Amino acid sequence: MAHAHQPSMFDLDERATLGPLAGVVNRHPLTRGAWVDHVPGWVHGSEQILDVLLEQVDWRAERREMYEREVDVPRLLRWYGPDEALPHPVLDQARTALSDFYAAELGEPFVSAGMCLYRDGRDSVAWHGDTIGRGRHTDTMVAIVSFGEPRPLLLRPRGGGEPSVRFPLGHGDLVVMGGSCQRTWEHCIPKTSRHVGPRVSVQFRPVNVA
Numbered sequence: 001m002a003h004a005h006q007p008s009m010f011d012l013d014e015r016a017t018l019g020p021l022a023g024v025v026n027r028h029p030l031t032r033g034a035w036v037d038h039v040p041g042w043v044h045g046s047e048q049i050l051d052v053l054l055e056q057v058d059w060r061a062e063r064r065e066m067y068e069r070e071v072d073v074p075r076l077l078r079w080y081g082p083d084e085a086l087p088h089p090v091l092d093q094a095r096t097a098l099s100d101f102y103a104a105e106l107g108e109p110f111v112s113a114g115m116c117l118y119r120d121g122r123d124s125v126a127w128h129g130d131t132i133g134r135g136r137h138t139d140t141m142v143a144i145v146s147f148g149e150p151r152p153l154l155l156r157p158r159g160g161g162e163p164s165v166r167f168p169l170g171h172g173d174l175v176v177m178g179g180s181c182q183r184t185w186e187h188c189i190p191k192t193s194r195h196v197g198p199r200v201s202v203q204f205r206p207v208n209v210a
Helices: 046-056 089-101
Strands: 026-029 034-039 063-066 069-072 076-080 112-118 125-128 142-148 151-157 165-169 174-179 185-189 199-205
Touching: 034 165, 046 112, 046 142, 046 199, 089 142, 089 199
Parallel strands: none
Antiparallel strands: 026 034, 034 174, 063 069, 076 112, 112 199, 125 185, 142 174, 142 199, 151 165, 151 185
């Protein structure tokens, strides 16, 4: 399934590579034991990967029950299990690099890779925490690498209130939500009326975290 997009002028390196993590990760402590790490532009040449993700991934539309009726999920999805080859070798390298860097804190590797395609500003994800599985009761991490048009990731304490943390993510940016973040905070990608191109979010998770 092909998804046309206008190439960005921000990251046109001829070859996709990873930048360093040591010494460049910026940690943002939150409340109640939660934190978020941020590395802008971690993946160099991210447009090369975006092209592959848009053209070669077998994206799937899903429908879910909401308010006693079935509705379309406002984004396309693809989930890769631990034994599936990822669509670009730099994504495998990214998962390994993240597992190595966070080994002391996480105590286990990142194994799965969930992917979301936000086709335009109408696609979104509502406020939620990744609390299916161990994230409901155990500190864990979810690492997200974004490709394409930046979209804001908003975070707020669980229970409501105004968003208090915002990261515009795209063009190879990395964000890692850790500690109690999935239990005590929520995050979302809101809709926008602005004209925006496609964005792909790649979420690396440990086993039994979704």
